[in-house]
C-alpha cells in the first residue's frame with residue numbers, strides 16, 4: 001500500500017464525524033472511488049479512533065485505507081487511561097497512523113522523541129507511520145524553515161533508524177498553512193521536499209530514499225491539488241478541512257485521479 005508511483009491522497013478528519021454522517025460519507029466515498037477506479041491514486045483517511053470499528057466492520061472498503069490520527073507512546077497494555085496502543089489500532093484494520101501532527105505537538109507537547117517512539121510502536125505492528133514535520137510562521141519569516149524542518153527530520157530519523165525509516169511516509173506541513181487557507185508557495189514546497197529527499201538519500205541509500213512518499217499538507221483543496229501534486233518530489237497530499245465533506249473531498253479525488261503523472 002501507499003506506493004510512490006501513485007498519487008497519495010490522505011484525509012485527516014481531526015475531531016469530526018458522527019456515526020450517522022460517517023455512513024453517508026462512506027457510501028459517497030466508495031461510490032466515488034468506484035467511478036474513478038482507473039485513476040492512479042491511493043486514498044486513505046485518518047479518522048478519530050472511536051470510529052475505526054464502524055469503518056473496519058464493513059467488507060466493502062476495497063482499496064480505501066483506514067488510518068488513525070494518533071497512537072499511544074506506550075506499546076504495552078497498562079495503566080494509561082484514555083490511551084490507545086498500536087496493537088489496538090491493528091485490530092481494527094488500521095493501515096497507517098499520523099504521528100507528530102502540529103496540533104498534537106502544540107496541544108499535547110509532543111516532541112520529536114515522542115513522535116519517533118510512536119512511529120516505532122506502529123512499525124512493530126506493521127502500521128505505516130505518517131510522520132508530520134513543518135515550521136511555524138516565525139521560522140518561515142526568519143528564513144529558518146529549512147533548518148528547522150531538517151532538524152526535525154534528522155532527529156526523528158536517527159531515533160527510528162535507517163532500516164525502519166524505509167517503511168514511513170512523511171508529510172511536510174507548514175504550520176501556518178494548516179487550516180488557514182494559505183497554501184505554501186510552489187517554490188517553497190519544491191525546496192522543502194528536495195531538502196527532505198536529499199536528507200533521506202544521505203541517511204539511507206538513494207533508491208530507498210526515492211521510494212519514501214513525501215506528502216504536502218496545508219490548505220489543500222480541489223482547486224489547488226493538481227499544481228501541488230505536480231510539484232517535483234511531491235508524492236501526494238495530506239488534506240484536513242477539505243477531507244471532512246465528500247462535496248470537497250470527492251472533487252479533490254476526481255481531480256487527482258484525472259491527473260496521471
Ligand code: PEP
Pocket residue numbers: 012014101173177178179180181217218219220238239240241242
Ligand atoms: C491537516 O490537518 O493536516 C491539514 C493539512 O489541514 P488543512 O488541510 O485544513 O490545512
